[in-house]
Amino acid sequence: MHCDSAMSRREMLRRLVAGASGCLLVSVLPSLAGESEKNSKGRKPLYAYAVDTARCIGCCACMRACKAENEVPDGRFRTWIERYRVRANGEVLVDAVIDDGFVFKDDKVPDAVKAFFVPKLCNHCEKSACSQVCPVGATYTSPEGVVLVDQKRCIGCGYCVQACPYGTRYIHPVKHVADKCTLCYHRIMRGMQPACVQSCPRGVRIFGDLNDPESQISMALKQRRFRLLKPEMGTHPRCYYLDLDNEVI
Amino acid sequence: MGVDSEVPDKPLIRPDYRHVYPVGIILIVLIGVALGVRHWLIPETFGQFGFYRGAALEDARDHGMSYVGGAACAECHGDIVAIHDKDAHGGVPCETCHGPGTRHIRDNDITMPVPATREDCLVCHRKLDARPGSFPQVDWQEHFRFLGVADTNTACVQCHSAHEPLFMDRDMRKARLHPLIHQCGDCHLGRTDPTTPRPDSHPQIFQCDYCHPAIAASRDKTSHKKVACSTCHMFVRENSFSGRIVRNADPRFCLLCHRRTPFKSPAGPPMIEWPGHIKDVAGETPDAKRSCTDCHQDNIHDMPTKVKGVPHAL
Numbered sequence: 180m181h182c183d184s185a186m187s188r189r190e191m192l193r194r195l196v197a198g199a200s201g202c203l204l205v206s207v208l209p210s211l212a213g214e215s216e217k218n219s220k221g222r223k224p225l226y227a228y229a230v231d232t233a234r235c236i237g238c239c240a241c242m243r244a245c246k247a248e249n250e251v252p253d254g255r256f257r258t259w260i261e262r263y264r265v266r267a268n269g270e271v272l273v274d275a276v277i278d279d280g281f282v283f284k285d286d287k288v289p290d291a292v293k294a295f296f297v298p299k300l301c302n303h304c305e306k307s308a309c310s311q312v313c314p315v316g317a318t319y320t321s322p323e324g325v326v327l328v329d330q331k332r333c334i335g336c337g338y339c340v341q342a343c344p345y346g347t348r349y350i351h352p353v354k355h356v357a358d359k360c361t362l363c364y365h366r367i368m369r370g371m372q373p374a375c376v377q378s379c380p381r382g383v384r385i386f387g388d389l390n391d392p393e394s395q396i397s398m399a400l401k402q403r404r405f406r407l408l409k410p411e412m413g414t415h416p417r418c419y420y421l422d423l424d425n426e427v428i
Numbered sequence: 429m430g431v432d433s434e435v436p437d438k439p440l441i442r443p444d445y446r447h448v449y450p451v452g453i454i455l456i457v458l459i460g461v462a463l464g465v466r467h468w469l470i471p472e473t474f475g476q477f478g479f480y481r482g483a484a485l486e487d488a489r490d491h492g493m494s495y496v497g498g499a500a501c502a503e504c505h506g507d508i509v510a511i512h513d514k515d516a517h518g519g520v521p522c523e524t525c526h527g528p529g530t531r532h533i534r535d536n537d538i539t540m541p542v543p544a545t546r547e548d549c550l551v552c553h554r555k556l557d558a559r560p561g562s563f564p565q566v567d568w569q570e571h572f573r574f575l576g577v578a579d580t581n582t583a584c585v586q587c588h589s590a591h592e593p594l595f596m597d598r599d600m601r602k603a604r605l606h607p608l609i610h611q612c613g614d615c616h617l618g619r620t621d622p623t624t625p626r627p628d629s630h631p632q633i634f635q636c637d638y639c640h641p642a643i644a645a646s647r648d649k650t651s652h653k654k655v656a657c658s659t660c661h662m663f664v665r666e667n668s669f670s671g672r673i674v675r676n677a678d679p680r681f682c683l684l685c686h687r688r689t690p691f692k693s694p695a696g697p698p699m700i701e702w703p704g705h706i707k708d709v710a711g712e713t714p715d716a717k718r719s720c721t722d723c724h725q726d727n728i729h730d731m732p733t734k735v736k737g738v739p740h741a742l
Contacts, residue, residue, distance in 0.1 A: 236559045238552040240524045247528050248494045262558045282547075287557055294558035319480030321488070329484035332471070365491035374495045374528075380520040380552065381563075 222390050225324045226367060227417040229385040229396050229405065230298050232424075237262060237296040239281035241375035241384060246279070248363060248374035253279055255349045257360040258300035258375055263426055264291040271426050297427050298383060300375070301326060301347040301360035302408060302416030309339035309348065309357075318357065324389075324417060325364055330356045344412045362386070389417075494528035497521070501529060508591055514599065515592035516564075525590065549584040562665060574654075575685060576696020586691065587684050595678040596662060603672035606663065636661075646730035651698075660728075682720040 237260050245251060245258050254277075262283055264272045267290045276283060288294070303326045310318045310326065317332035318339050328339075333356035340348045340357060351358040363373035367386070371377070376384045387396035399405075399421060406423040407416050420427070476482025501522045502509040512518060523529055525548070526540040543549075546568060555565040572580065588594070597603075636657040637644030647653065660681075665671040688699035701708070721728060 233560060236552055236563050237556060240551075244495060244523070244528070249491075262556075264558060282551060283554075283556055283558075285554055285556060291557055295560075296558050316474070316479045316481070319478060319484070321485055322477060327484065327488050329481050329487070331487065332481055332484065361488060364488040366493055366495075368489050369493070371493065371495075371497065377495050377497060378521055378524045380517075380524050382519065 223322070224388040225390045225417075226303075226362060227324065227387065227389045227396055227419065228300070228303065228362065228373075229399050229419040229421055230423075231383050231385065231399070231403075231421045232295060232297050232427075233422040234381045235260065235296040235298055235383045236381055237283050238380065239276055239283075240378045240380055241298060242276070243281055244374040244378035245360075248366075249361070251358075252352050255352070255358070257347070257358070258298060261297045261299060261427075262294070263297060263424070264288045264294040265426055266290050267292050293424070295424060297420070297423070298375075299345065299347070299408075300418065301343075301362075302345050302414070302418040303360075303362060305415035305417060306413065308342040308344060308412070308414055309359075312338040312342040314338065321364070323367075325362045325367075326359075327361055327364060328357050328359060330354060330358075333357050344409050344414060345416075492530070494530050495523050496529045496533055498523070500533060512591040514597055516594045516596055517591065543590075544583055544585050546583045549588075549590075553584075574696070576693045577691055578693040578695075579691035582691045586689065587687075594662070594676065594684075595680040596674050596676050600664060600666070600672045600674075603664070603674045605670055606673045607670045643729050647728070650727050650729060652728050677719040677721060679720050 239260055241258055242256060242260065245256070249257060251257050259275050260283075261273055261275045266272065266288060272288060272291075274283075303320075303324060305320075305324070307318070307320065307326050310320060313333075314336065315332055315334055317329045317334070318326065319329065320326050330351075335350055335355040335357065337350055337357070340350060343359075348357055348359045350356070363371070363375075366373055366377075373384075373386055376386045385396050385399055387394035389397060389400075391397060396419075400419055403421045405419040405421045406427075408418070408420065409428065410416075471481045471483070473482035474480065477485070498509065498521050505522075509522070512520075512522075525543055529540065531538045532540050550566070550568065553564060553566045555567045559565055568584075571577075572582070644657075647655075647657075660676055662674040662676065663671050664674060683700075683702055685697045686700055687702050692699060
């Protein structure tokens with residue numbers, strides 16, 4: 180009897196171990212398969228953007244390049260440069276090039292104590308407000324982290340234009356659909372840099388893969404001080420501003 | 429209790445569901461229509477990757493490129509790219525000035541625009557208060573006045589080649605390392621004379637003449653008195669502590685100011701004919717390796733490291 184009971188306990192333990200390892204295998208197998216799929220494709224990229232604001236000279240080469248690359252309609256901009264000038268009394272003057280001449284006027288603010296340029300563009304937020312309000316699922320985040328507009332799907336209701344806290348969207352005057360920066364999705368998927376990054380003469384704009392620890396953007400974010408625009412909106416932007424002044428909103 | 433037995437046997441009435449059939453059929457038709465409409469309205473690839481049309485990714489990818497990148501330019505224009513890369517504009521991509529290159533690559537007959545007006549250069553180099561102070565900015569009217577340029581229609585490219593604007597070598601390994609912040613003793617030891625002017629604030633004391641007073645005094649005796657040290661000794665800051673000094677000894681650099689051109693007036697710096705000058709003065713054929721300072725060091729400042737008076741004949 181004693182012997183029988185020992186055998187059954189052993190049997191029970193064996194079955195327990197077998198069952199547990201079976202469960203473990205079942206639970207691990209899918210992730211193993213996933214891992215192997217990931218490895219075979221290489222590490223999945225997560226694209227992001229950084230702006231080295233201290234280097235910008237306001238030449239607007241990025242704006243010209245964006246227009247030429249993406250056929251942005253006149254009077255609309257997917258990226259633009261703001262000029263901040265802070266007067267001695269703390270007043271902040273902000274202006275931007277709003278025509279297609281792409282040249283900042285040489286109008287001096289006599290008592291400006293600090294002045295600088297800030298390039299702006301879609302922040303490609305992780306929790307983008309524009310995607311959340313779209314009633315037809317036309318705004319979405321690509322697997323690479325780029326917020327895009329499906330122009331065949333968009334009904335041009337303009338909710339996203341209102342929802343974006345950064346004012347980066349507009350309704351295309353001809354297509355009547357929402358339009359915005361795509362991070363030059365057609366270029367980055369071919370291994371090229373976005374047109375604005377490619378054309379910047381000062382290396383202000385940095386584009387790269389956050390999942391690659393050796394990429395220029397990963398290194399910049401490790402080594403430099405940076406700020407996000409309107410972090411209180413909870414949109415988790417993926418556009419990082421290096422050495423940005425607190426006056427910028 | 430004979431209750432059960434008292435209930436008369438009634439014929440069993442089977443429940444009649446016929447009135448439900450039309451409702452059921454209508455419901456089924458409606459569901460079918462709804463499913464059909466849903467199928468018709470929702471695109472095929474919707475939900476493939478998330479709450480969006482999967483094929484939209486293809487649409488976004490399927491867009492032609494305008495900007496080709498400098499590597500493509502170098503395939504045909506390698507000579508220009510090589511010159512361009514070593515001078516001050518080395519970091520500026522070709523397409524920033526010349527525009528997108530796709531059409532030119534497809535068809536060589538379509539030429540690239542060559543920006544040549546003064547306004548084209550001033551897009552980057554106009555003096556603006558918001559531009560970083562370290563970036564070269566030009567008040568063109570002041571620049572013209574200093575150089576005696578009488579014709580106000582003169583374009584920058586009439587003196588400065590856009591591909592090599594300063595005839596400098598950007599290879600910083602060849603440039604001299606120069607500290608920004610010294611050890612205290614570098615300045616304060618041996619400078620205990622109370623008549624030595626004290627700097628108002630430390631960051632501003634590192635003017636060239638503070639550490640190199642003999643050279644500055646020598647320079648002030650020459651006709652180059654008004655020329656700032658950094659005009660010729662270009663300082664490229666590398667970090668908070670140091671930078672590199674590029675000493676520009678290329679004769680073409682001196683000629684930026686001193687070459688005789690129709691648009692300059694005698695009010696500016698002395699002008700010479702080039703390359704006739706060497707032949708006229710020294711009776712030699714022009715030699716690219718010759719530097720103006722080989723003969724003219726006395727006109728610049730005292731240069732203790734150079735041997736004076738080396739004739740061209742050597």
